Amino acid sequence: MKSSDKHEKIIRAAVKVFAKKGFFSARISDIAKVAKVADGTIYLYFNNKFDILISVFDEEIGKFIAQTKKLVDQEENPRKKLEVFALKHLSMAKENKSLAEIIQMELRQSHKLIKEYRKTIFSEYVDIISAIIRQGQEKNIFRKDIKPGIAKRAYFGALDEMTRLWVLSPKPPYDIKETAKQISSMFLQGINAE
Amino acid sequence: MKSSDKHEKIIRAAVKVFAKKGFFSARISDIAKVAKVADGTIYLYFNNKFDILISVFDEEIGKFIAQTKKLVDQEENPRKKLEVFALKHLSMAKENKSLAEIIQMELRQSHKLIKEYRKTIFSEYVDIISAIIRQGQEKNIFRKDIKPGIAKRAYFGALDEMTRLWVLSPKPPYDIKETAKQISSMFLQGINAE
DNA sequence: GGCCGCTAAATGAATAATCATTCAGATTTT
DNA sequence: AAAATCTGAATGATTATTCATTTAGCGGCC
Incomplete structure (x- = not known):
């Protein structure tokens, strides 16, 4: 899978999760789950939660x-x-x-x-x-x-x-x-x- | 010290700390410090952070x-x-x-x-x-x-x-x-x- | 085509740090 | 000397982040 796809997928998942739970209550693992990606993968594309x-x-x-x-x-x-x-x-x-x-x-x-x-x-x-x-x-x-x-x-x-x-x-x-x-x-x- | 004083002091401290750091980033110990009160004392006056x-x-x-x-x-x-x-x-x-x-x-x-x-x-x-x-x-x-x-x-x-x-x-x-x-x-x- | 070796990408369990909350004991008030 | 109030160190739960390991993709070679 091309890396740009992952980036996109994570952003879209994050929009959904942040909207639902709010930034502070959203867990990285929530975003990972929605994006169908491992928790660690997120850190290959973003520096930290805030960066997302x-x-x-x-x-x-x-x-x-x-x-x-x-x-x-x-x-x-x-x-x-x-x-x-x-x-x-x-x-x-x-x-x-x-x-x-x-x-x-x-x-x-x-x-x-x-x-x-x-x-x-x-x-x-x-x-x-x-x-x-x-x-x-x-x-x-x-x-x-x-x-x-x-x-x-x-x-x-x-x-x-x-x-x-x-x-x-x-x-x-x-x-x-x-x-x-x-x-x-x-x-x-x-x-x-x- | 009358208990109403503490309640007031904590509320006032909380206003300052929440304004500065935001609710989620504010620590109970921050509020306690500003209010010049022990961390535990806050829980005698409020049920939890959210309640404040x-x-x-x-x-x-x-x-x-x-x-x-x-x-x-x-x-x-x-x-x-x-x-x-x-x-x-x-x-x-x-x-x-x-x-x-x-x-x-x-x-x-x-x-x-x-x-x-x-x-x-x-x-x-x-x-x-x-x-x-x-x-x-x-x-x-x-x-x-x-x-x-x-x-x-x-x-x-x-x-x-x-x-x-x-x-x-x-x-x-x-x-x-x-x-x-x-x-x-x-x-x-x-x-x-x- | 199939095999090998290599690299980049992905994984998720383990780590480590953070803090809200509690509570046993100290202090003050009555 | 009870009762009420306060203290702050200890607890325990939560989760962001890391990293040792696995997997997938790709080019060269027979």
């Missing part, structure tokens, strides 16, 4: 961010860009529930390395939002008194919290498209009547 | 939610209520950084018990928001097509994400009042120019 978690993030989140950027770039209108971003974010959570769960739970860990990691990777992601907002402000489409640095976090936070609902509930209580629409609409028009 | 974490939540978060409710009730106008909520939320994070950090990190844990706990306690908190929104809709102040169940999470998520910024950064990069204003304004008016 980081690899999961690196390999899976990277792909996702790239996809999001591409989609957003295809739209012209900043309003539309925000909608597309919301839809992509929520869709990902629905289609890849285990990974979403790990991001929700484990990327919030207070471990120093994870904190640092989170800062870097999330910056790249939420900066997609602030870039859109700046664009919109330049085109006089968005209010100039809104700080992009605050708005990006507010928008991301709103989506992230909806994702948490998906992750914690067995069934999505709201429709994805409907939710993305509501959230982008709230941000664009606000909730004030008239 | 739950007690931290129960005793500290409970107070905070009660305070928030009281403040919100003092306002008449739903718009004003939302502003007050945001300000209280962010102020709490600034004034009680260790606790905010624990809420951010540990309450996201995938441990079954924590998941359940989170559902209960957070529902109580975010339902303050949905209640405000429903009130506003009844008075024709807020759009009727906004679902309170989505809006409450979006609003909470936005604030929660700003809190994360506080927790992860050594210095608050934005002014608390300014941030609360921006977020409530975004939700009320939206970011569209005119």
